[in-house]
Amino acid sequence: MSQPILETKSVSKVFGGLVAVDKVDLKIEAGKITAIIGPNGAGKTTLFNLITGVYPASDGEIFFQGKPLKNIPAHKRVALGIARTFQNVLLFGNMTVLENIMTGQHPRSHYGFLGAALRLPRAHREEETIYLNAMKYLNMVGLGAYAEQNALSLPLGQQKLLAIARAMATEPQLLLLDEPGAGLNLLEKRELSDLIHRIREMGTTVVLVEHDMPLVMGIAEWVIVLDSGQKIAEGTAAQVQKDERVISAYLGEEVE
């Protein structure tokens, strides 16, 4: 395996007395779709929050493209190329669909208060680029017809697509999707896996946390299994499905 795009070395996170993530070592290969699965409370979302810098790790280190992420605040990690979506979607409800995606272009544009206040030519130019790029991502997820609608007026399935478009608008190398399939119907899930495939083809590495096994088995090229904060298995979907520890984590162990 060449240099992984993301690597965690013995990363832990402790909340009070609870060990949410326990000495996890991960290597995420660039250009692939990796799924992180595990029962509720396995520490999947906590791991995402550590990678994106929502809170610092209690112990261990995280490397993105070989560079340590320690002490880099969350908003700067986005500029480095790590984007994410949330379990509870978190769209900007006070904006239109298009504006949500335009906001995603924030780290790829630079003009500030002064440029905006005085409508400097640079602001005009950048705004044009932001608009065109946003339209590109809007059409990528097939929401072109809803550009001027309020973001929260969309049904949940489309809201989730919009959240992905917003994350993609930050032009990431690594996209972290937190339960993208939750709450979607069969048709929407099919659209979603199609979209994830297209995103990978654009050269973006995708890591998803997901509960929906058929979805995971259908798209993930590598599966990592967490349980109680620890990594208990990894491999291809087929390998993981046969793993004893994975089966017992999901179904519970026999009482001896």
Next chain:
Amino acid sequence: MLARIKSKWTYLVSAALLVFLILIPFDWFLGHYTTLMIFIGISTMVTVGLCLLMGYTGQVSLGQAAFYGIGAYFSAVLSKTYGVNPWLAMLIAAAATGAFAYVIGYPIFRLRGNYLAMATLGLGLIIWILFRQLSQFTGGPDGMAGIPFLSVGGFVFDTSFKRYFLVWFFCLAILFISQNIVRSRTGRALRAIHGSEAAAESVGIDVTRFKVKIFVLSAVYASLAGSLLVHHLRFVSPQPFDFLASIKFVVMAVIGGLASIWGAIFGAGATRILSDELMFRFGEWDVVIYGLILMLVMIFMPEGLFVRLRQLLERWRLRHTWREAEP
């Protein structure tokens, strides 16, 4: 199609309003209201800052009068006591107020919601007490008179008529700048923070920095307004910068519609007229009335009175257009 109708309509209305605004101070028109309009212009400047801060970014400030007062006192003391050129004094005042807002911005924006409201309220009270207590500079509770007029070259702003244009020049410039900010990358970042701080961070927005920056901008607006106020009255005392003043600015912003830049004029105007024509009848009960207005507007028209009226007008106009289009 709809957008084009709207922009043509907006253009016409804006042009008509501008002409109206220019004609107001002439004696044969509404000259009687010149002074009132000066106060409305000054209040609007503070209110716009509050709209950006509260309406767009979602951060409460119950101490905006502090920045208004700092600007006023810096201008007053520098230009009168130390004989500094009033324009330079105004610039120093704005820079000092901005720097002050920047310094307290970082600790204060560690707080959210009600705690932020309490902190800004406390800030307002502390600054107000300083105005009263630092009497060797500020003249204490009695205030300080004899502040010079502003002037450009040999042209002195010594009548209300002249100052009307000065104040509204500043006011419209600030409205214009704010409108540009709102419709930009920065404006989207501010609204994103209002929408969801976690999501804003996830698209690379430095949440605290933007909060502080908009706080500084609103403080500078308030400071400029304060400077214009003292050069208009030629007198300064702590009274216009007390707790009630901060509350009034919030009422103005809320009535104007928090997320509407031009609504600030309406909010400031309505509140000012209300307080001049009506409130004095209630004596010290006016605080209760302001509170009541605030509650009623927030409950029944959370988008603000101005925005609500505009929506109704829009709906009426659309219906009208539809009827005409029918065969």
